[in-house]
Amino acid sequence: MWNLLFGKLTWNSLPHVWYTIGGTLTLMLMGAVAAAVLTYTKRWKWLWNEWLTSTDPKRIGIMYIIVALLMLFRGALDAIMIWMQQALSVGSSTGYLSADHFQQIFTAHGDIMVFFATMGLLVGLMNLVVPLQIGARDLAFPFLNTLGFWLYVAGAILINMFFVFGGDFAATGWLAQAPLSELQFSPGVGVDYWIWSLQVSGLGSLLAGLNFLVTILKMRAPGMTLMRMPLFVWTTLCSSILVVTVFPILAITIAMLTLDRYLGMHFFTTTNGGNPMMYINLIWMWGHPEVYILVLPSFGIFSEVVSTFSHKKLAGYTSQVLAAIFVTILSLMVWLHHFFTMGAGADVNAIFGISTMIIAIPTGVQIFNWLSTMYRGRIVLSSSLYWFLGFVATFTFGGIAGVLLASPTADYQLHNSLFLVAHFHTMIVGGALFGLFAGITYWFPKFMGFKLNEKLGKTAFWFWLTGFFLAFIPLYILGYMGATRRLDHYTNPAWQPLFIISVLGFMVILAGVTTQILQIIISIKNRKQNMDLSGDPWDARNLEWATSSPPPFYNYAVIPEVHGRDAFWEMKKEMKENPQPANVEYKDFELPKNTPFGIYLAGFALLFGFAMVWHMFLIAGIGFVGMMVCLIIRAFDEETEYILTAQEIAKLEQERKDHIYA
Amino acid sequence: MKHKAKTVIFLIDALSIATLFVILARNGNLQLLNPQGYVAQGQSTLLVMALVLAFCIGIPLILFTLFIVFRYQEGNNQAYTPEWSAGKKLTTAWWSIPACIIFVWAIIGWQSAHAYDPYNPIIAQSKPIEIEVVALRWKWLFIYPQENIATVNYLEIPANTPIDFQLTADNAPMNSFWIPSLGGQIYAMTGMVTQIHLMANKPGDYPGGAAEMSGEGFSGMNFTVKATSNKEYSQWVQSINQSANMLDTNGYNKLVEPSTNNQGKEFSQPNKNLFNSIVAKYMSNGNTIYMSQM
Numbered sequence: 001m002w003n004l005l006f007g008k009l010t011w012n013s014l015p016h017v018w019y020t021i022g023g024t025l026t027l028m029l030m031g032a033v034a035a036a037v038l039t040y041t042k043r044w045k046w047l048w049n050e051w052l053t054s055t056d057p058k059r060i061g062i063m064y065i066i067v068a069l070l071m072l073f074r075g076a077l078d079a080i081m082i083w084m085q086q087a088l089s090v091g092s093s094t095g096y097l098s099a100d101h102f103q104q105i106f107t108a109h110g111d112i113m114v115f116f117a118t119m120g121l122l123v124g125l126m127n128l129v130v131p132l133q134i135g136a137r138d139l140a141f142p143f144l145n146t147l148g149f150w151l152y153v154a155g156a157i158l159i160n161m162f163f164v165f166g167g168d169f170a171a172t173g174w175l176a177q178a179p180l181s182e183l184q185f186s187p188g189v190g191v192d193y194w195i196w197s198l199q200v201s202g203l204g205s206l207l208a209g210l211n212f213l214v215t216i217l218k219m220r221a222p223g224m225t226l227m228r229m230p231l232f233v234w235t236t237l238c239s240s241i242l243v244v245t246v247f248p249i250l251a252i253t254i255a256m257l258t259l260d261r262y263l264g265m266h267f268f269t270t271t272n273g274g275n276p277m278m279y280i281n282l283i284w285m286w287g288h289p290e291v292y293i294l295v296l297p298s299f300g301i302f303s304e305v306v307s308t309f310s311h312k313k314l315a316g317y318t319s320q321v322l323a324a325i326f327v328t329i330l331s332l333m334v335w336l337h338h339f340f341t342m343g344a345g346a347d348v349n350a351i352f353g354i355s356t357m358i359i360a361i362p363t364g365v366q367i368f369n370w371l372s373t374m375y376r377g378r379i380v381l382s383s384s385l386y387w388f389l390g391f392v393a394t395f396t397f398g399g400i401a402g403v404l405l406a407s408p409t410a411d412y413q414l415h416n417s418l419f420l421v422a423h424f425h426t427m428i429v430g431g432a433l434f435g436l437f438a439g440i441t442y443w444f445p446k447f448m449g450f451k452l453n454e455k456l457g458k459t460a461f462w463f464w465l466t467g468f469f470l471a472f473i474p475l476y477i478l479g480y481m482g483a484t485r486r487l488d489h490y491t492n493p494a495w496q497p498l499f500i501i502s503v504l505g506f507m508v509i510l511a512g513v514t515t516q517i518l519q520i521i522i523s524i525k526n527r528k529q530n531m532d533l534s535g536d537p538w539d540a541r542n543l544e545w546a547t548s549s550p551p552p553f554y555n556y557a558v559i560p561e562v563h564g565r566d567a568f569w570e571m572k573k574e575m576k577e578n579p580q581p582a583n584v585e586y587k588d589f590e591l592p593k594n595t596p597f598g599i600y601l602a603g604f605a606l607l608f609g610f611a612m613v614w615h616m617f618l619i620a621g622i623g624f625v626g627m628m629v630c631l632i633i634r635a636f637d638e639e640t641e642y643i644l645t646a647q648e649i650a651k652l653e654q655e656r657k658d659h660i661y662a
Numbered sequence: 663m664k665h666k667a668k669t670v671i672f673l674i675d676a677l678s679i680a681t682l683f684v685i686l687a688r689n690g691n692l693q694l695l696n697p698q699g700y701v702a703q704g705q706s707t708l709l710v711m712a713l714v715l716a717f718c719i720g721i722p723l724i725l726f727t728l729f730i731v732f733r734y735q736e737g738n739n740q741a742y743t744p745e746w747s748a749g750k751k752l753t754t755a756w757w758s759i760p761a762c763i764i765f766v767w768a769i770i771g772w773q774s775a776h777a778y779d780p781y782n783p784i785i786a787q788s789k790p791i792e793i794e795v796v797a798l799r800w801k802w803l804f805i806y807p808q809e810n811i812a813t814v815n816y817l818e819i820p821a822n823t824p825i826d827f828q829l830t831a832d833n834a835p836m837n838s839f840w841i842p843s844l845g846g847q848i849y850a851m852t853g854m855v856t857q858i859h860l861m862a863n864k865p866g867d868y869p870g871g872a873a874e875m876s877g878e879g880f881s882g883m884n885f886t887v888k889a890t891s892n893k894e895y896s897q898w899v900q901s902i903n904q905s906a907n908m909l910d911t912n913g914y915n916k917l918v919e920p921s922t923n924n925q926g927k928e929f930s931q932p933n934k935n936l937f938n939s940i941v942a943k944y945m946s947n948g949n950t951i952y953m954s955q956m
């Protein structure tokens with residue numbers, strides 16, 4: 001009975017080391033504070049009705065970004081712990097963490113940053129911007145959207161759950177490479193937390209990808225042909241195609257590992273005919289495209305930002321689109337570059353090496369096109385553009401480092417070294433994250449109704465850029481010194497100064513983060529001065545700026561008609577020539593109702609995942625049945641939409657205008 | 663603001679480049695750029711070329727970007743052509759510039775991948791020495807079949823003699839065998855034999871280690887490679903051969919038990935068939951008898 005109910009969970013598994021106890025207390029405290037504030041302000045109902053059960057992509061997008069920022073913070077705490085250990089642990093000193101703790105921390109760091117911080121920010125921005133940019137009122141599948149979001153949250157909770165409920169986290173590296181992640185070498189529950197967290201949140205990502213794919217293909221405003229879509233929409237489309245293509249691979253790979261660990265099968269074990277090399281292949285068939293899933297939307301953001309702030313149309317639109325498509329296709333064909341050193345032989349290695357190098361061509365083309373866009377423009381150096389410049393400065397070097405790694409001969413020396421670590425941080429921080437910062441700064445007024453403080457934004461940028469170089473140039477050098485990644489201890493004292501410089505760099509980045517937090521607080525405080533009433537604070541070009549800031553919950557009272565690229569720019573020109581707006585005639589339209597089933601389903605998924613981690617099969621069964629029941633009930637609900645009538649719309653629009661001109 | 667920004671960017675660039683060069687110029691620790699072996703030498707050529715590429719392409723590109731940004735800022739009264747887009751010629755150029763660079767780099771990549779493939783035997787005057795490497799938890803076992811000796815976490819080799827490493831693993835996850843100064847790196851896996859050929863160009867002590875995270879004792883899996891003269895090498899082999907510390911089945915079974923931070927050890931007369939039997943036991947179909955014997 002105990003087994004059925006509690007599985008492997010015992011008193012001894014509860015947290016008992018200082019950092020898990022600390023984490024537990026912090027988490028509980030945060031929860032308590034949030035609950036107290038909500039009760040005090042009597043906001044529970046509001047929270048549930050307006051936010052948690054919402055199917056409005058703008059609300060969901062904002063919730064994604066909030067959760068992602070929390071996870072970014074959590075990942076940053078891991079980062080500082082990793083860095084401190086490596087700065088301290090040389091020669092006779094072994095630092096302050098045991099090898100096992102250290103390994104758990106860098107594993108959690110990688111997973112949290114990739115799956116929960118970056119992916120969350122990204123899907124959040126897509127939710128906010130894509131429907132507006134294509135002139136739609138909603139996504140194609142509103143229910144899948146809230147479900148995907150809540151599965152993502154369930155995954156995020158699962159990955160932090162060992163803090164409160166005990167056990168440990170995987171100590172295998174962020175991809176849990178077999179055979180290290182098999183029972184033989186990782187008998188604890190750490191890998192199981194990894195499995196269920198990623199399985200659950202991975203399903204969420206898949207649903208999001210599917211949703212955006214269909215939305216972009218089917219729900220564009222009349223006149224918005226594919227070749228008139230803004231580049232952020234294009235890159236979101238490419239990213240979604242990649243998600244739909246490769247996330248099933250991830251799900252199946254994890255499922256096979258699960259069968260190995262739970263039912264004693266032998267897909268990836270060292271014994272009984274298992275083949276760990278197959279795991280490495282499969283995980284990178286997902287893993288390489290994943291890095292492009294992360295970075296492609298940022299390319300789209302930069303295209304928007306550069307053309308807006310140069311007040312010029314994007315140069316080489318077609319070539320920019322082709323480059324994105326080219327990258328999408330190529331990124332599916334290069335996975336082997338992550339393990340040239342497995343010894344496949346020169347021909348195989350060289351072919352995959354060359355296909356990898358080729359990706360650098362479309363990447364370079366995009367940078368050149370941005371330069372052409374700025375050429376003979378009227379550039380306003382806003383902080384979004386600063387992030388773009390930071391991106392050029394970092395990404396160029398990261399790309400060259402990548403091209404070096406793509407040469408098998410060089411990779412034999414650099415594989416698994418800190419040089420590699422520096423490469424991908426340059427790409428993910430300088431590429432994906434800087435892009436997301438640019439996007440958040442750029443679109444913030446659209447959704448909040450006021451701009452962020454530019455001056456603090458720029459200060460934050462300088463901290464970030466300086467900190468970034470200080471933190472990561474030493475890692476490139478350490479790689480050239482033969483320093484391996486993931487070392488909890490090393491003997492060569494010559495490495496230590498570089499690790500220390502790197503910690504200092506991290507401190508400077510932290511100063512940047514602090515400035516960003518300050519920026520948000522001060523911007524909210526002074527929002528009256530930065531109010532954006534026009535809905536178009538940057539003199540921008542695409543449809544999202546055609547509505548008010550913030551947009552009404554239905555986005556567009558009348559779906560706009562698109563006559564060319566840079567749809568809003570064209571509209572503005574037309575308005576100048578022909579200032580009398582045509583008499584608008586409102587029509588009824590349907591909008592999705594709110595639904596709590598996303599939360600319910602994800603709640604049961606969370607229960608299921610947690611119970612599976614601890615082999616509590618009875619409870620896992622309840623979780624599974626719960627999910628199924630929710631799905632069935634929801635499937636029988638015929639009234640998932642409601643109609644907004646023409647009169648209501650007219651009234652809402654009038655109120656909105658009165659409010660804006662008041 | 664404008665001037666401040668320019669100065670700061672310039673300072674950051676200058677500082678980072680300067681640090682890099684200072685360290686490059688006076689640091690013997692940059693093992694990958696101070697190759698001591700035949701393979702590492704070939705590999706380091708590429709590493710240096712990439713550095714040159716980084717500075718010849720990266721820095722001009724960044725400076726050019728800054729130039730455009732500052733030149734076409736609002737209020738500078740430069741030409742403004744809001745409808746201008748890159749034409750056919752420019753687009754062709756934008757695609758061909760990176761394509762040409764990558765074309766050259768791809769040729770270099772293809773040729774070097776074949777020239778320095780770890781499976782390639784190294785041609786030299788002296789006869790190659792075979793060393794069998796077993797990745798264990800968490801130490802390296804080196805078996806010298808021709809000399810009939812074995813070591814743990816310590817390698818001694820004659821300089822200017824090609825070494826033919828054959829690698830596998832036992833009761834351990836994947837690992838990667840890396841001696842940066844001589845050339846790198848190849849995975850060691852259970853039930854598989856991989857191979858890497860290396861040669862030290864001159865006598866000296868070179869650090870080696872494990873490059874693939876393999877669990878608790880991973881960071882303690884480092885060892886020294888001592889490259890010596892032929893004469894010293896044979897003396898060393900002889901001295902071990904005379905020692906009574908033999909590696910029998912029992913001794914090996916003890917070695918296979920997980921342990922961390924092992925100091926260098928030396929053994930005489932390892933079991934003749936040890937390496938092959940380690941590989942074979944993972945190949946036998948569904949047979950776990952060998953595992954339980956440990």
Ligand code: HEM
Pocket residue numbers: 291292294295337338339356357359360363398399400401402403405406407411414415416420423424427428431432
């Ligand atoms: C110019 C294009 C790029 C090239 C040629 C390139 C090349 C490579 C190569 C060859 C490796 C494997 C190195 C090794 O394991 O020894 C690698 C690793 C990696 N790259 Fe890139 N890359 C490029 C762009 C990117 C981008 C845009 C991102 C992310 C946004 C990225 C993220 C990563 C990550 C995360 C890893 C290593 C993951 C791990 O081992 O844990 N790369 N890259």
Ligand SMILES: [Cu+2]
Pocket residue numbers: 287288291334335337338
């Ligand atoms: Cu890759």
